[in-house]
Amino acid sequence: MKSLLTLLIFTAFISYSSAQILKKPIPDKLVVLTFDDAPASQYSVVAPLLKEFGFGGTFFVCEFQPNYADSTLYMNWRQIQALDQMGFEIANHTHTHANVSKLNQADFNKQLAYIEDKCDSLGIAKPSNFAYPGYGLNAQALTYLQEKDYVFARAGGSRAYDPLSDHPYLIPSWATDADNKAEIIKAFDEAKDGEIVILTIHGVPDIEHPWVNTPSELFKEYLEFLSANDFTVISMKDLEEYIDAEAAKKIIQPDLDKKFSN
Ligand SMILES: [Zn+2]
Numbered sequence: 001m002k003s004l005l006t007l008l009i010f011t012a013f014i015s016y017s018s019a020q021i022l023k024k025p026i027p028d029k030l031v032v033l034t035f036d037d038a039p040a041s042q043y044s045v046v047a048p049l050l051k052e053f054g055f056g057g058t059f060f061v062c063e064f065q066p067n068y069a070d071s072t073l074y075m076n077w078r079q080i081q082a083l084d085q086m087g088f089e090i091a092n093h094t095h096t097h098a099n100v101s102k103l104n105q106a107d108f109n110k111q112l113a114y115i116e117d118k119c120d121s122l123g124i125a126k127p128s129n130f131a132y133p134g135y136g137l138n139a140q141a142l143t144y145l146q147e148k149d150y151v152f153a154r155a156g157g158s159r160a161y162d163p164l165s166d167h168p169y170l171i172p173s174w175a176t177d178a179d180n181k182a183e184i185i186k187a188f189d190e191a192k193d194g195e196i197v198i199l200t201i202h203g204v205p206d207i208e209h210p211w212v213n214t215p216s217e218l219f220k221e222y223l224e225f226l227s228a229n230d231f232t233v234i235s236m237k238d239l240e241e242y243i244d245a246e247a248a249k250k251i252i253q254p255d256l257d258k259k260f261s262n
Pocket residue numbers: 036037093097132133134
């Protein structure tokens with residue numbers, strides 16, 4: 001009897017949470033594509049391919065040190081502005097690709113403000129989402145993001161995002177590289193039953209960081225797979241259509257014991 005009551009309370013809590021957090025049901029086959037670090041190929045290869053397939057995407061930009069100014073390696077701000085004008089989301093990955101778990105609040109705010117000010121000066125929509133450089137995060141970082149009104153923050157972890165149990169500042173993702181095609185194709189299968197699959201993609205190709213290289217042919221294969229199998233491919237910002245992040249932050253306790261690196 002007692003266990004039945006517990007079950008009823010639990011079920012009621014789940015439906016209450018779901019009503020609060022979800023603005024509308026999460027459809028099966030919902031995938032979010034995110035692109036980190038602003039390598040040059042995201043402008044020359046990724047953006048035209050996304051346009052060709054009619055897919056959305058989020059570009060988590062930073063000025064990757066020490067070679068940011070080398071335009072053969074990284075996008076310049078005019079190219080980032082062009083991505084915004086093409087309808088893609090520009091989001092915050094800190095100024096210098098800083099490990100935010102090692103920053104005090106003043107330094108974290110400086111890192112965020114640099115990207116926000118750059119966007120402001122170029123007429124790019126104010127970044128509302130964040131990705132942790134190197135997946136470095138801690139409880140403090142979450143409170144700093146809250147004070148700056150960020151909506152979602154993406155980490156790693158190689159698992160699907162459940163909006164009813166994952167805190168909006170601890171959103172998991174898979175990272176693509178040259179050798180994990182089987183893992184990524186299998187991951188797409190997890191975009192069902194209310195869960196969302198998010199990919200973290202670096203350069204396509206990535207010249208400076210070969211361990212996170214995604215060859216352009218492989219990237220194209222992913223887009224063809226998603227298109228042929230009728231996936232909905234959106235940006236992080238588009239998640240707000242489905243999820244009330246502020247409600248989720250009130251209901252879901254951040255669980256920092258989960259895995260957040262890829
Ligand atoms: Zn990064």
